[in-house]
Amino acid sequence: MVELTNDELKCISAFESLTGAMVRDCIISESEIVFIVSEGELGKAIGKKGANITRVRQSFGRQVLVFEDNEQMEKFVRSLFAPIAVTNINVHDKMDSKTIYVHVDERDRGSAIGKDGKRIKLARTLVQRKFNCDLRLATH
Template sequence: MAAKIKLDIETMKCISLFGKITKVTAKDCFKQDKKLIFIVDEGKAGMAVGKKGANIKKLEKLLNKKVKIIEQSDDLIEFVKNVIYPLKAKEISENEGIVTIVPIDNKTRGYLIGREASNLRNYEEVVKRYFDIEELKVSQS
């Protein structure tokens, strides 16, 4: 991963609180719109979420923000799957820096793109933070 990430004091506090509540070390934390996104090691997302989402609920209450947890992966395709989770894709491919997501149906396509492509741009921002890509696109299902 080509990630050169600088963390400010507020971010460090969020990561510390995340670790205390979830018992999982966050690799990264950043704000996106009104949401806090935490990146955790592969296989640690379930533990970070907690039983019935208990850890997420506790964090959201303490931080007064929505929280999303994404599993880190060194594989671009796997990382994109993790970023768009819980949405599913029929296929994800990369060609010359353009990552194309083929959704399973039109409803999923709508969720992936979002109003005025806001969801898609947010996903793209997260992926670009770790991988050198040009664009994230959603094709017809």
């Protein structure tokens, strides 16, 4: 179980009151706030024509990212990389550690990594928090 800081709890409370969506996890970085909402509540978090997410971004004064939670590792990982097409996901167990290999097309590699590696770092952090696994990107 991940322990949340007071700032994260305040952000979760504000997000839930602004959107009506149930938040499962939150990560605050210098440039953005990331929310994981309960399965099926992504639409509620975004709102009609993006009204809710726009209101949240204005309220927090920084970039806000929202992902949908899923207990199935593969679906959760795919949602982290959407709209990039993930061609395959392999899980390798070695002794006490698990590594997830996410395969994307060579053309999508830059998008999967993100500017300054932000997207892949965020995906690694979220997968580590939720499933206690490492995440690696592979191309073909």
